[in-house]
Amino acid sequence: xxxxxxxxxxxxxxxxxxxxxxxxxxxxxxxxxxxxxxxxxxxxxxxxxxxxxxxxxxxxxxxxxxxxxxxxxxxxxxxxxxxxxxxxxxxxxxxxxxxxxxxxxxxxxxxxxxxxxxxxxxxxxxxxxxxxxxxxxxxxxxxxxxxxxxxxxxxxxxxxxxxxxxxxxxxxxxxxxxxxxxxxxxxxxxxxxxxxxxxxxxxxxxxxxxxxxxxxxxxxxxxxxxxxxxxxxxxxxxxxxxxxxxxxxxxxxxxxxxxxxxxxxxxxxxxxxxxxxxxxxxxxxxxxxxxxxxxxxxxxxxxxxxxxxxxxxxxxxxxxxxxxxxxxxxxxxxxxxxxxxxxxxxxxxxxxxxxxxxxxxxxxxxxxxxxxxxxxxxxxxxxxxxxxxxxxxxxxxxxxxxxxxxxxxxxxxxxxxxxxxxxxxxxxxxxxxxxxxxxxxxxxxxxxxxxxxxxxxxxxxxxxxxxxxxxxxxxxxxxxxxxxxxxxxxxxxxxxxxxxxxxxxxxxxxxxxxxxxxxxxxxxxxxxxxxxxxxxxxxxxxxxxxxxxxxxxxxxxxxxxxxxxxxxxxxxxxxxxxxxxxxxxxxxxxxxxxxxxxxxxxxxxxxxxxxxx
Amino acid sequence: xxxxxxxxxxxxxxxxxxxxxxxxxxxxxxxxxxxxxxxxxxxxxxxxxxxxxxxxxxxxxxxxxxxxxxxxxxxxxxxxxxxxxxxxxxxxxxxxxxxxxxxxxxxxxxxxxxxx
Numbered sequence: 184x185x186x187x188x189x190x191x192x193x194x195x196x197x198x199x200x201x202x203x204x205x206x207x208x209x210x211x212x213x214x215x216x217x218x219x220x221x222x223x224x225x226x227x228x229x230x231x232x233x234x235x236x237x238x239x240x241x242x243x244x245x246x247x248x249x250x251x252x253x254x255x256x257x258x259x260x261x262x263x264x265x266x267x268x269x270x271x272x273x274x275x276x277x278x279x280x281x282x283x284x285x286x287x288x289x290x291x292x293x294x295x296x297x298x299x300x301x302x303x304x305x306x307x308x309x310x311x312x313x314x315x316x317x318x319x320x321x322x323x324x325x326x327x328x329x330x331x332x333x334x335x336x337x338x339x340x341x342x343x344x345x346x347x348x349x350x351x352x353x354x355x356x357x358x359x360x361x362x363x364x365x366x367x368x369x370x371x372x373x374x375x376x377x378x379x380x381x382x383x384x385x386x387x388x389x390x391x392x393x394x395x396x397x398x399x400x401x402x403x404x405x406x407x408x409x410x411x412x413x414x415x416x417x418x419x420x421x422x423x424x425x426x427x428x429x430x431x432x433x434x435x436x437x438x439x440x441x442x443x444x445x446x447x448x449x450x451x452x453x454x455x456x457x458x459x460x461x462x463x464x465x466x467x468x469x470x471x472x473x474x475x476x477x478x479x480x481x482x483x484x485x486x487x488x489x490x491x492x493x494x495x496x497x498x499x500x501x502x503x504x505x506x507x508x509x510x511x512x513x514x515x516x517x518x519x520x521x522x523x524x525x526x527x528x529x530x531x532x533x534x535x536x537x538x539x540x541x542x543x544x545x546x547x548x549x550x551x552x553x554x555x556x557x558x559x560x561x562x563x564x565x566x567x568x569x570x571x572x573x574x575x576x577x578x579x580x581x582x583x584x585x586x587x588x589x590x591x592x593x594x595x596x597x598x599x600x601x602x603x604x605x606x607x608x609x610x611x612x613x614x615x616x617x618x619x620x621x622x623x624x625x626x627x628x629x630x631x632x633x634x635x636x637x638x639x640x641x642x643x644x645x646x647x648x649x650x651x652x653x654x655x656x657x658x659x660x661x662x663x664x665x666x667x668x669x670x671x672x673x674x675x676x677x678x679x680x681x682x683x684x685x686x687x688x689x690x691x692x693x694x695x696x697x698x699x700x701x702x703x704x705x706x707x708x709x710x711x712x713x714x715x716x717x718x719x720x721x722x723x724x725x726x727x728x729x730x731x732x733x734x735x736x737x738x739x740x741x742x743x744x745x746x747x748x749x750x751x752x753x754x755x756x757x758x759x760x761x762x763x764x765x766x767x768x769x770x771x772x773x774x775x776x777x778x779x780x781x782x783x784x785x786x787x788x789x790x791x792x793x794x795x796x
Numbered sequence: 797x798x799x800x801x802x803x804x805x806x807x808x809x810x811x812x813x814x815x816x817x818x819x820x821x822x823x824x825x826x827x828x829x830x831x832x833x834x835x836x837x838x839x840x841x842x843x844x845x846x847x848x849x850x851x852x853x854x855x856x857x858x859x860x861x862x863x864x865x866x867x868x869x870x871x872x873x874x875x876x877x878x879x880x881x882x883x884x885x886x887x888x889x890x891x892x893x894x895x896x897x898x899x900x901x902x903x904x905x906x907x908x909x910x911x912x
Binding site (some may be wrong): 598 | 807817880900901904
C-alpha cells in the first residue's frame, strides 16, 4: 500500500493572517499582545492619575511656599519705618531749613547712619522736593540712575515704595518717606534688592531645592532672582490667587508657579517649580510600569509558549499518528496519556486507532480471503476455459482428422489394392519381388495404424509387445529423420543392455516424437541430441533423450504431457500426450528433467523383456 | 446370379484397381465416378451388385444408394458402401439400414468372401 498525499481542507477559502501561524506561535503572540494591551491601558490610566496627584501635590507645595515666603518677607511698614526713623533726624531738617555746608555734612552723616535691623544694602540716600528734584544725595550714581523717579507718595501716606530698577549691576528699590515737619521734602533711600550668593543659598534651602524665588515689578519690569535680572512671568499670570503653569524661560521648560503681589508695593514675587520635577515621580512610575509590563509580557509569552507546546505536542503526535494510520502503519499514542481533556482525546484516539487497526486487519483478512476465493474462482475459470479451448481444439481436430483420414485412407486404399492385385497376379514371381510386396503391405498397414493412433489416441490399440533391442528400434527411427547440418545426434547404448518388451510401433513413434521435439527445441542454432540408455533396477530400462535447448519451466513439466497443450507456434499438442499414452500402454512411463536455460532430458522407462508384468 | 458389379468412386485409381482385382476373381466390373452416374447406370441397365464410396462430390454414396433402391428395379441391387471414416458411431449409422460398410484400405479377402 503506497502512502497517498494527504491534504487537509482549510476552514475558510481565504485564511486570515492568524491562520498562517501555527498554534504554537499564535497562542504566545496573542497572550503577549493581550498582556501588553491590558498593561498599557492600566499604565496609562495610572500614569494620568499619578500625574494628576503629582500636580495637585505640586500646587499644594506652591501654596505652602507662597505662605512661607509671604510670612518671611519684611513688610512695607518695616522698610518704611526704618527710613522714617532716619528722616526724623534733626540734622536733616536742619539742612532743609538752612542748607549750609555744616548742615549738609551733618545731614549726609545722618542719612547714611543705619537704624535698627535694616542694615547694609543702602546704596545711597537723597533728599528731594515734591517734584522729585534732587536736593541732596549721598551717592550721585543712585541719584542719577535712569528712569522715572518713582517715589511720589500718595496724599495721606507717609511713605511709599517705588518700582525696582537697576543701578549698575545692582537692582535697587527706592523707599520714600516724608521728612516730618518739612512740607514738600522727601527722604529717598536706595536699597539693594539683590542679596549675596550665600543668602540666596539659604533662601533656596528654606524653600527647597529646585524651587526658584523671583521678585519683580507687577508691570513686568526688572524681575530678578535676587542675583540677576531674569525674564518676568507672563503678564496674564502675574496676579493669580491659585498656582499656574507657564513657560517663562524656554530652556528651563514649563513650571508650576505661584505669582503673588506684595501688598503695599508695586512688586510681586513668584515661586516656581519645574513641571519636569513635579512629574518626575510619574515618569519614574511610568518607566517602572513599562518595565513591569515588558517583564510580564515576556513571562506571559514564555508561559503561553509552554502552554501552547503542551497543547500542540499531543496534537502533533495525534496528527502524526493519524498520518501513520493513513499510511497503513500503526499509531503509537500510548506514550502521551494525560489526565486533562487532551489526555481524554489521546485516549479516545488510541481507542479509535485500535479500532481502525482492528478494522484494517479484519478488512485485510477479508480482502485476502476474498482474494484467495477470487483466485480460486479464477483458476477454476481458467481451467474451465482451457477445458473449453481443449474441447474446441478437439472438435476442430476431429474435423481435421476426419478430412486427413479420408484423404490418406483413399491413397492407402489404392496402394493396398495395388499390392493385393500384384500379389495375386505375381504368384510365381521371384522371392525378392514377393518380399518387397510384403514390405510395401507392412508399410501401408503401419501408416494406417499411425492414422488410427492419431485419430483415436484415447482409444490406443492394444500394445503388440514383443522383445525388441532398444538400439535397433532407435536406429530405425533415426534413419527416418533427414540428416541436418544443425543437429548432431549422439547415441550411446551399453552392449549389455537387455532387450525390452514393447510394441516397436508404439515406442518407435514415441522415440521419433522425442527426437523431433529435441531438434525443434534447439531451433535455428542447432545443437546435439544425446540418446542413451541404462538399466534401471532389475526389470527396467531408461532411455534418455537430451537436448541443448532453452529448457522447460518447472511449472510446465506436467502440463506438456496434457493433450492439446503445446508451447510451439505450430502443432496440435498431441505428441507428448500420445507418447505418454503409448508408453503407459507398454507398461512404462515418461517424464522430463529440465532447468530453464540448461536444456531438457526426457526419460522413457520401459520394462525389460521377460520381466514379470 | 449375375457377376456384374458396378464400382463407384470419385478416385479413378481406386475404381481401376478394384475393377482389376474383381475381374481377376471372375467378376464383370464396370466403373462409375459419381453418384449421379451410378444411379443412372443402375436404374437404366440394372446391376445386381454395387460397390460405392460414401463420400463423393455431388450426390454422395448414401443418397445414391437410396435412389438405386427406389428406382423400381427388381430385384433391388446389393450395395456395399466404402468409407475412409473409421469412427465407430459413423459405421453404426451407415449399417443401421442393413447396408454393408467396409473401411478403406479395404480388406480384400474379406470383401471377396462377402461378395461370394
